[in-house]
Amino acid sequence: MEKNEISPNEYKVLNFIKNRSDVPEEDIDVDTDRRIVSSSISYLEFKNLINVNKVTEESVSITEEGKKYIENGFPEEKLYNFLAKHEKCSMKEVVDYMGSDYKIAIANTAKLGIKPANGEMALHGEKLDDIFRNKRMELSGISNGKIPDKVTLDEFLHRGLAAKRKYTKRIININESGKEALESYGKDDYFEMLTPSLIASGKWRDAKFRPYDLNSRVEPLNGAGLHPLTYLIEKVRKIFLEMGFTEMHGHFIEYTGWNMDMLFIPQDHPARDLQDTYYVESKNPVEFENPEILDKVKRVHEHGYGKYSGWNYKWSEDEAKKLILRTHTTVNTIRYLYNHRDKPQYIFSIEKVFRHESVDWKHLSELYQIEGAVYGSDVNLSTLKWLLTEFYSRLGFKNIRLIPSYYPYTEPSMDVAVDINGKEVELGGSGIFRPEVTKPMELKEPVLAFGLGLERLAMLYYNFNDIREIYNSDLDWLKNYKIKF
Structure with missing residues (x-):
């Protein structure tokens, strides 16, 4: 097919824009559906019969x-x-x-x-x-x-409450070649397709058919690829494996005993409120794993350990046996170390946790947590600082701050923080497990632990201002996001 030959649908588009300038694609109103209009514009652009200017715009809508x-x-x-x-x-x-x-x-x-x-x-x-x-x-x-x-x-x-959406619109103008194609259209009586009536009448023998262009442009086919978050998970996993860590896995549904009591979180702690935790109803609860540890946890909660006084309240086994969606992956560390008490241990996991959060620019209700722990004789706070600095350094982040913090199950404790758009954002917490955590598990050496938010890390890694952008289905960005090495 010659490039100045056009189909009926392409003719309709050219005829609509011939006396107009800077026509947005969505304003082209011809007697056919939008998909065919879009396809006709693409073919006309390929044939150099129109000039197309692509403009990226944003729209705002109410959620x-x-x-x-x-x-x-x-x-x-x-x-x-x-x-x-x-x-x-x-x-x-x-x-x-x-x-x-x-x-x-x-x-x-x-x-x-x-x-x-x-x-x-x-x-x-x-x-x-x-x-x-x-x-x-x-x-x-x-x-x-x-x-x-x-x-x-x-x-x-x-x-x-509102959401932004980026989209690309095409602005169309006819050029001189397009005007010539429009003027010459219809001078040759071409048929578009072979129909049953043409065959039955025998007219097909003398009919002229519009040539079919085997070299015409087709839409590119994009192959599958990793989601940016999946790519980052694999990168983080590779870093830990290269540092000699072993990957561990856990369960979405946990007993509060493993998720909280084992971590010396008191049973009246605000984190256990319905406003902060998703509780799970079950008519057929799973038997509590390692029930022998409950008496040890009870003694520590009520009376403490050594010079540590405990919480001085009456501990409830029924409360410890309630089912929840895990609120952190530190529960993976606790269970793994209870079942692997030989030292040293270098362990990590990258798994989902669930929190009854109000979703905003830096909070999600369902998120990934990067969990890590080291159990050994010669580890201390300096070891933990080095681990965190080394981990972020291998991701390309040289400037992190380690800020003194508080958690019920670690002492000392530190938060990892960075600046995002002039605001200090916490990436996760870390510390050394308290004796009230390690002694019931019969762990005799220090345990370093850290829990880091993957999505907040992704905000830095992909330069997002809003954590929710990570899960937006922006196909242009998903096809072209930049991989860092």
Whole structure:
């Protein structure tokens, strides 16, 4: 086929744009479906009959969570209205009233100057009705193309109430070759295809058919590839294996006894609340693994170990046998070391954990945790600092900060932190297991442990500003993301 020969559908497109300029693809209105219009534009571009300019644009839309806020009000608005009806409320009353939204509500009312004090919350003459009304109007206006100011939009995006989508649009213009093709179209009476009626009538013998171009352009076929997060998991796994670590595996569903009690987390710790942990109902519970350890854990929780006093409360075996979705993979370390007490041990895992978090720019409810531990005679805090520094260095990150922190099961403890867009972001925690953790397991030497967030690491690795972008189905980015070596 000559490049100036065009099909009927290509003719329709050229005819539509012949007296127009800078026509967006979606504005081309001809008597055929959008898929055929798109294909015709691609062929016309290949034949050099049109000029195509590709423009990348962003759109903003309201998420399902945002629609709920528009309809029912913001959590902080609900809390504000509750406080307005009462002179003073205890934190228990606030939590009971707000349910699972209490953390979001308290955090955002604090930004407006309403903060808990001495276990209570109260208004002090604040009038915020107009603020909440305007915020709902700004969120609602997004559906009509009214984008709020940058500060407000960033808040909506970080809270998952609005979402950005990048897309590429084609701007079409006819060129001189296209005009010539349009003028010459139809001078030869070509048939597009061989039909039953042409065959039955015998007219096909004398008919002229439009030539079929075996060299015409076809859409590229992209082969399969690893998801960026899968690639990063494999890279992290390779680093640990090269450092001599052994990979371990665990279960999504755990007993609280293994997930928390074994780590010396008290049974009245806030982390066990329904607001923080997913509990699992089961009519046929699995028998508790290694039940002989429960008595040792009970003694440590109630009376401590040596000079350590314990939590001084009555420990409940029933509480330890509740089922949950694991909140961390440190439970993998505890179980592995209990079953492999010979030293030294260098172990790691990269597996999912589940937390009842409010999803925002740096939090997810389902996420991967990089878990690691070293059990040996000659390890100490300096060893742990070297391990963390070496691990991040092999990923290309030279500047991390190790900040003193607190965890119920390690002492001393450190957080790993970096700066992302001027904000300090914690990547994970680390420390040396307390004797209350190691002694019930009959471990006689120090245990170094660290739990690091994979998705937050991916934010640095792929230069994301929002942790949720990792799971967006942006096909252009997924096809072309840059691999670092």
